[in-house]
Amino acid sequence: MTPTEPDATTPELRKLPRADRLLLAAERAGLLVRLGHAPVMEAIRAELEGRRVTVLAGAPCPPAEEIEAALLARLAAGVPGALRRVINATGVILHTNLGRAPLSPATADAMAAAAEGYSTLEFDLDQGERGDRHHHAAAALCRLTGAEDAVAVNNCAAAVLLSLAALSGARPSGQPPGGASPELPAPGLPEVPAPGLPEVIVSRGQLIEIGGGFRIPDVLRRSGAALVEVGTTNRTYLADVEEALTPRTRALLSVHRSNFRLDGFVTEPTLAELVALARRRDLWVVDDLGSGTLLPTAPYGLAAEPTVSERVASGVDLVCFSGDKLLGGPQAGLIVGRGPAVALVKRHPLLRALRLDKVALAGLSATLASYERGEALRELPIWRAIARPLDELEATARRWLLRTAAVAPRAEVRRGESAVGGGTLPGETLPTWLLALPCPDPAALLAALRRGPVPVVARISDGAVLLDPRTVLDGEEAGLLESLEAALRG
Ligand SMILES: *Cc1c(COP(=O)(O)O)cnc(C)c1O
Numbered sequence: 001m002t003p004t005e006p007d008a009t010t011p012e013l014r015k016l017p018r019a020d021r022l023l024l025a026a027e028r029a030g031l032l033v034r035l036g037h038a039p040v041m042e043a044i045r046a047e048l049e050g051r052r053v054t055v056l057a058g059a060p061c062p063p064a065e066e067i068e069a070a071l072l073a074r075l076a077a078g079v080p081g082a083l084r085r086v087i088n089a090t091g092v093i094l095h096t097n098l099g100r101a102p103l104s105p106a107t108a109d110a111m112a113a114a115a116e117g118y119s120t121l122e123f124d125l126d127q128g129e130r131g132d133r134h135h136h137a138a139a140a141l142c143r144l145t146g147a148e149d150a151v152a153v154n155n156c157a158a159a160v161l162l163s164l165a166a167l168s169g170a171r172p173s174g175q176p177p178g179g180a181s182p183e184l185p186a187p188g189l190p191e192v193p194a195p196g197l198p199e200v201i202v203s204r205g206q207l208i209e210i211g212g213g214f215r216i217p218d219v220l221r222r223s224g225a226a227l228v229e230v231g232t233t234n235r236t237y238l239a240d241v242e243e244a245l246t247p248r249t250r251a252l253l254s255v256h257r258s259n260f261r262l263d264g265f266v267t268e269p270t271l272a273e274l275v276a277l278a279r280r281r282d283l284w285v286v287d288d289l290g291s292g293t294l295l296p297t298a299p300y301g302l303a304a305e306p307t308v309s310e311r312v313a314s315g316v317d318l319v320c321f322s323g324d325k326l327l328g329g330p331q332a333g334l335i336v337g338r339g340p341a342v343a344l345v346k347r348h349p350l351l352r353a354l355r356l357d358k359v360a361l362a363g364l365s366a367t368l369a370s371y372e373r374g375e376a377l378r379e380l381p382i383w384r385a386i387a388r389p390l391d392e393l394e395a396t397a398r399r400w401l402l403r404t405a406a407v408a409p410r411a412e413v414r415r416g417e418s419a420v421g422g423g424t425l426p427g428e429t430l431p432t433w434l435l436a437l438p439c440p441d442p443a444a445l446l447a448a449l450r451r452g453p454v455p456v457v458a459r460i461s462d463g464a465v466l467l468d469p470r471t472v473l474d475g476e477e478a479g480l481l482e483s484l485e486a487a488l489r490g
Contacts, residue, residue: 106370152335163345312336408437439464
């Protein structure tokens, strides 16, 4: 509508405080000095814009004092736009939007130590010479997975990209890459080096999108290899793979269907079959395992996720998995497998662009140390969350109920379900107990929780806001209850 048209929301919009009033409030609170003028102005504009949107949507304009208080709380939380700590009450353990795996105190300490000082990142203390940054986590990864060698990069997407880039330049036998595949019939034809790109074969049913619009095939094409899709969405046979082999084929790729399930009329060659075929035809096998786990998931009532050791034992050349999914460590991409394949990865120039930084490397080593001590279940927050006993979850939800009963008389404790999340174990849930807050406008309560002194992220179901104790970490309860009370009163 044009500005001259009368509009019922305009009088409400006029009640919004002016920016200079808010700026003055920030100055009085000492926040202008602490944060600087430009970031404070940006926060003021964001606050006013947010309020404008809600008023235009028909809500009454809150009193100026309330907007001022909200702005000050926003600024007091730190530099606007910087990462903020939140409490995850969604019950989704590996919440990609909330930073996936929270780290153990030992991991966080190791990362802080590496961040604050100098370290042996690429320095050998015994020799007093340059050392190798890639050896730090490698020995532990080999012991824990049975692999011959290992290297850590920035994330699993990088691990897959690098693996394919490195392996598509060579054959396992060391024969020139352009040479024809052994056993390939070439009756009467002269043997010519194959033109075109090296090829990687993958089943159509495994060409997944891993979230944020990020598609595995798009990543893989950047490796410089051509992706050859075989089979159909639900059925791929070993024969489909064999028929697609050409003299340019370098690798067979298996991708874990992390975030969805194919049920029913489904066939796929086993990893063992792919490995046997690859051995006969002088090809590599790369396994993009996605999450990967070092511990079995079945004891917690979850589907049996293949462990990294099982995949390594199947004889594939490289297994790629994430550091911050079921491993429970910092963001990283782990490449483990057979010596010659890892050696090619370590020699590839892309490794320099995709390598892991010292802080993550220190954290990764500390997380792996928990597994080596046999204490991962007790020490790593994500495994603690997975393994939390039901009676403990119920007791926590009941404690929260007691604390909120005065402000939320309709609140109740309910059975519910938590999820592992992070593109792992799709459709699999863990039974839990929830604090349910039925209310007329659950979206508004959810928003108020996000604006609390410590922002709380929760979810809505059937007209109630649900808080799941499973993902609320040790030491976060007081902050959660404070934000909850503030939101319920407001
Ligand atoms: C999650 C996932 C990735 C990407 O892992 P990042 O560590 O986030 O890069 C790749 N492949 C599969 C199968 C995944 O599940």
